[in-house]
Amino acid sequence: MCRSLHNEEGIISMKNEKKDKVVILGAGLTGLTAAHFLENPSSGGKAIKPFILEKQDIAGGLCRTEEKEGFSFDHTGHLLHFKKKDSIWKKFIEGELRIDLKKHSRAASIHIMNTLVPYPFQYHLAYLPKDEKEKCVRDYLKVYKTGAPAGASFRQWAEHSFGRRMASLFFLPYNQKLWNFNLNKMSTDWMGRFVPGPDAGKILRGAEKKDPSQSAGYNASFYYPRSGGIGQLPAALAKGKNIVFNASIKQIDFTAKKIFFEGGNMAYDRLISTIPLPELLGYLKGAPQNAAAKKLKWTGVYNMNIAVKKNFSKLGHWIYFPHGKIPFYRIGFLSNFSALPDGFSTIYIESSYRSERKKTSGASVMKFFNIKSDEIIVRKDIDIPYAYVIYDMAREKTLAGIQDFLSRCGIISTGRFGGWKYSTMEEAMQDGFDAASSSV
Ligand SMILES: Cc1cc2nc3c(=O)[nH]c(=O)nc-3n(C[C@H](O)[C@H](O)[C@H](O)COP(=O)(O)OP(=O)(O)OC[C@H]3O[C@@H](n4cnc5c(N)ncnc54)[C@H](O)[C@@H]3O)c2cc1C
CATH class of the missing domain: 1.10.3110 (protoporphyrinogen ix oxidase, domain 3)
Structure with a gap:
């Protein structure tokens, strides 16, 4: 089957043999920030317009906001915690992306x-x-x-x-x-x-x-957009970018520097990958690191979201649930930091899984918070198959071997799952910036 893929300007031929270019895998916060700084080099160097290959039909990755029947839901809680008071990334979000942030003291x-x-x-x-x-x-x-x-x-x-x-x-x-x-x-x-x-x-x-x-x-205090969801960050960054959506990569030939799709291929000069390492390694033809990929461990998160006609303003921003008999580990009240009309609440419920996806039962949450079925207006479930990297004792050594191999292939693998780490949105933007800086 021959597929053509689309970006904002129309159809892109996959038979692109041009070599002098940067290709980015993944249009999450890391990939989009890398593209932003390649297109607008902070050092005043030559601007490069990269192609971004994204497997979903929308940009943003983990940082997306989903809309359903007038309610917004993030992929669980996505709050901005800046390392420094005068973080350049806070200035970037407010100044360049023009997003109005509000500070909250954690409850x-x-x-x-x-x-x-x-x-x-x-x-x-x-x-x-x-x-x-x-x-x-x-x-x-x-x-x-x-x-x-x-x-x-x-x-x-x-x-x-x-x-x-x-x-x-x-x-x-x-x-x-x-x-x-x-x-x-x-x-x-x-x-x-x-x-x-x-x-x-x-x-x-x-x-x-x-x-x-x-x-x-x-996270003693955090920032969140004054109105709307966290998805405004990637949405602002994605504007005007050369994103190929629904990209279905089959193989990457790292010797010939070519990415193969059904019906076409794309050559690259530099490759920045922000997709999960096991997926990247799976695409690399004949990579000796494929055995190492099997040693990488991670968890998925099943995120059930509900909008209810009930007020939960007294319960703070989120609650941790350590008890093993309660199926979810954390519940957050999005409406307590992202305002809704009085009397309505949006709630995110998180449970984690490794091998088999665990769906949180709505009944357990309703029972716990005394929510009647006619008080639930909308339910939106989001599965996050890559959520947290597990830092087992072998991670550091395995990762060092993989990154060494990738850098010898001229591939920068970065971001939360490209860098295989526990990191924040601020760090994702920094990773994107660093990748752009070392690709020019
Ligand atoms: C449950 C949860 C809660 C979080 N809460 C917070 C928080 O409160 N504050 C905070 O700062 N950070 C939080 N984070 C972390 C934050 O989401 C990440 O650091 C950041 O969004 C990572 O961006 P990224 O671009 O590196 O990765 P991603 O967002 O994962 O982007 C990778 C992109 O690659 C695409 N992709 C994947 N596979 C392929 C493929 N084979 N081909 C092409 N494209 C592919 C994906 O669709 C995605 O768009 C949280 C993360 C999780 C999972």
């Missing part, structure tokens, strides 16, 4: 023992029943001087940083649910700023009295 909690404990858990032990709080403090005092050993697994890190009781109430069951992976075999390399560590003063103060203002972590 998040953890559902433990039928009560809501403010996040981070370790700084709010006074919200637990008295005997539980005492067990947590007692176990913490056993470990606080020594902490976790170097090279600890995630389980060891949690038990040695916070003590066994805090680990077993939150850190272990929550992470087991999120990662679906043996926590004894998981490293702590992914945590960085994502998981606040132990701070003895805050832990002990938080055990003495309830103080919801004890906050910490990379």
